[in-house]
Amino acid sequence: MIPIPQYPLYSAAIAELSAVQLNYYLDEERCWALDVAELRRALAEGRQRCCPRVLCVINPGNPTGQVQSRQCIEDVIKFAFEEKLFLMADEVYQDNVYAEGSAFHSFKKVLFEMGPPYSEVVELASFHSISKGFMGECGFRSGYMEVVNMDPEVQQQLAKLVSVRLCPPVPGQIVLDAVVDPPQPGDPSYELFNTEKQAVLSALAHKARLTQEIFNKTPGIHCNPVQGAMYSFPRIELPPRALAAAEAQGQAPDMFFCMKLLEETGICVVPGSGFGQREGTFHFRWSLRTKPHCPVPN
Ligand SMILES: Cc1ncc(COP(=O)(O)O)c(C=O)c1O
Known part of the structure; x- marks a missing residue:
C-alpha cells in the first residue's frame, strides 16, 4: 500500500x-x-x-x-x-x-x-x-x-x-x-557545524514560506502549506483550451503545462502525473533546494 x-x-x-x-x-x-x-x-x-x-x-x-x-x-x-x-x-x-x-x-x-x-x-x-x-x-x-x-x-x-x-x-x-554521530556541544567543530546546519535549514524554511505565499497569490494555483520535506505540490486549474491543446499533442494536461513553463520561462518542474493524483486534478512538484553554506535569510 x-x-x-x-x-x-x-x-x-x-x-x-x-x-x-x-x-x-x-x-x-x-x-x-x-x-x-x-x-x-x-x-x-x-x-x-x-x-x-x-x-x-x-x-x-x-x-x-x-x-x-x-x-x-x-x-x-x-x-x-x-x-x-x-x-x-x-x-x-x-x-x-x-x-x-x-x-x-x-x-x-x-x-x-x-x-x-x-x-x-x-x-x-x-x-x-x-x-x-x-x-x-x-x-x-x-x-x-x-x-x-x-x-x-x-x-x-x-x-x-x-x-x-x-x-x-x-x-x-x-x-x-x-x-x-554529529559534533556535540563542546567539540571543536560544534559551533561551525551548528551555524551551517541552521543556515541551510533556515534557507529552506524561508523558501517553503515564500513558495506557498507566491503560489497562493497566483490565479489558478492553490498550494497547501509546505510543512516539511523539500517540495510543494500545488494544484493547477487548467482552462478548457489548454486541456484541448494537451489532448491534441497527446500529452497529459499537467505535462503540457510543465513543458510550456519550461519552454517559455526556463523553469523546470515535474508534472503531478509522475507521482499520481486524484483523477481530474492537476499538479506540479516544485523543489526547494539550497546550496550548502548559503546565507541565512533576514
Ligand atoms: C521519499 C524518498 N525516499 C527515498 C529517496 C531516495 O533517496 P536516496 O536514494 O538519494 O538515498 C528519496 C529521494 O528523493 C525520497 O524523496
Missing part, C-alpha cells in the same frame, strides 16, 4: 517485483493528511485482488511536503497491528520540518512509547538517507534501514539480499557515520 501522490521509486519497485500496487490517497483538502479510513478503504479493495502485506508511509512527504501528526502515526501503527501489515516508514526528510506546530515523530519512537502489544509485534522498517536533511549529499549514495520486530527467518533473507548488493564507497560510509 503506497500513498498517492508518492515518490515514484515505490511504484517502480513494485512493478519490478511484479507485486500489486494498492493506492491510498492523501487528503489534499486537509493538507495532504493520511486518513485511516482511507487506508481501510484501500485495504478492503486490495483484498479482492491480492493478499496485502506492506503499508508504506512517507513522512515528511515527497512530493506533498506534509508532516504527519503524532496522533496520525499512532493511528497508523494501530491499523498495521490490527491488519497484520509490515510498516515501511520512509523518514528520509526527518530533519526537514519548517511549519510552526509541526514536528517530526519517528515511527520507532512512537511504537515504543505505545508499549505492548504494539511495541512487541508491529514489524517496522525505517529508512534514512544522507541525500536529504541539511546534508544534501545525494552523490555519495548512502543511507540506512533499521528494522524492528522482523520475523527472524525473513530477517535472514533480508541480510542475504542486502549483502549481495555490496555497499556504497568509503566516502559515503564516512558521511553516514558523521550524520548519525
Whole structure:
C-alpha cells in the first residue's frame, strides 16, 4: 500500500517485483493528511485482488511536503497491528520540518512509547538517507534501514539480499557515520557545524514560506502549506483550451503545462502525473533546494 501522490521509486519497485500496487490517497483538502479510513478503504479493495502485506508511509512527504501528526502515526501503527501489515516508514526528510506546530515523530519512537502489544509485534522498517536533511549529499549514495520486530527467518533473507548488493564507497560510509554521530556541544567543530546546519535549514524554511505565499497569490494555483520535506505540490486549474491543446499533442494536461513553463520561462518542474493524483486534478512538484553554506535569510 503506497500513498498517492508518492515518490515514484515505490511504484517502480513494485512493478519490478511484479507485486500489486494498492493506492491510498492523501487528503489534499486537509493538507495532504493520511486518513485511516482511507487506508481501510484501500485495504478492503486490495483484498479482492491480492493478499496485502506492506503499508508504506512517507513522512515528511515527497512530493506533498506534509508532516504527519503524532496522533496520525499512532493511528497508523494501530491499523498495521490490527491488519497484520509490515510498516515501511520512509523518514528520509526527518530533519526537514519548517511549519510552526509541526514536528517530526519517528515511527520507532512512537511504537515504543505505545508499549505492548504494539511495541512487541508491529514489524517496522525505517529508512534514512544522507541525500536529504541539511546534508544534501545525494552523490555519495548512502543511507540506512533499521528494522524492528522482523520475523527472524525473513530477517535472514533480508541480510542475504542486502549483502549481495555490496555497499556504497568509503566516502559515503564516512558521511553516514558523521550524520548519525554529529559534533556535540563542546567539540571543536560544534559551533561551525551548528551555524551551517541552521543556515541551510533556515534557507529552506524561508523558501517553503515564500513558495506557498507566491503560489497562493497566483490565479489558478492553490498550494497547501509546505510543512516539511523539500517540495510543494500545488494544484493547477487548467482552462478548457489548454486541456484541448494537451489532448491534441497527446500529452497529459499537467505535462503540457510543465513543458510550456519550461519552454517559455526556463523553469523546470515535474508534472503531478509522475507521482499520481486524484483523477481530474492537476499538479506540479516544485523543489526547494539550497546550496550548502548559503546565507541565512533576514
Ligand atoms: C521519499 C524518498 N525516499 C527515498 C529517496 C531516495 O533517496 P536516496 O536514494 O538519494 O538515498 C528519496 C529521494 O528523493 C525520497 O524523496
